[in-house]
Structure formats: structure tokens, C-alpha cells
Amino acid sequence: MVFGVLFIVGGITHMSKKKYLLQNGKVTKGIVFKMQRKENGYNPVVRFLTEDNEWITHEIKSGFGLNFYKEGNQIDIIYDPNDLTNIELHQPGHIKISAVLPLIIGIIFFLVGFYNFLMF
Secondary structure (H helix, E strand, C coil), rough: HHHHHHHHHHHHHHHHHHHHHHHHHHEEEEEEEEEEEEEEEEEEEEEECCCCCCEEEEEEECCCCCHHHCCCCCEEEEEECCCCEEEECCCHHHHHHHHHHHHHHHHHHHHHHHHHHHCC
């Protein structure tokens, strides 16, 4: 039950950050600068120009199909102009699912824990 509450609180926090990015973020085109090798595959390192004409290079760590990108591919990026470390691939469906998933897991853990608590 405790894990459920932690997931719910974390899920709500995570969801509010993702919602803020979708509502206030800027969408732009980026280029896959290189593919960074990781234990479970590759993460694209993207380079893009902000609306203030500042070049940003950033490793994307979440998104759908990260292993399928190739160096030189052009991709859509969404970034927070007030926090240039908050950068993701512009995949609204993935962003919404990744925001809600911890909340759903938390509710399931909480309900199972609560049920077990009632049964003792």
C-alpha cells in the first residue's frame, strides 16, 4: 500500500511536469547528432536551435523507438524555454502515456495493498 501511495504521488508530480511541457513547450526541428550507446540500446543525442538562436545538444533518454534513429535524421523536439534540460522528442501520445502510467501503477498497488490490509 505504501508503494502505491509513493507511485501515486510520483505519478501526479510526473504528470504535471509532462502536462506543463506539452502546454508551454516550444516545438522545433532537431538533428540526430550521434547515437549514444547504452546498456539496453542507443539514445539519440540531438542538436537543435532554440527560438533565441542558441544551439543545444542533448541526449534524449525517453521516447518511442529510440534505437531506430540514425545520425543525421531530422526529428521533432519539444523543449521548455525556461529549463533547457527539459527536452523530449515531440511524441504527444508517448508523453501522455508516460505521464499517466506511474499513476495507474500506483493506484493498482494501493488497491491491492488496501485489499490485503482488509483481509487480515
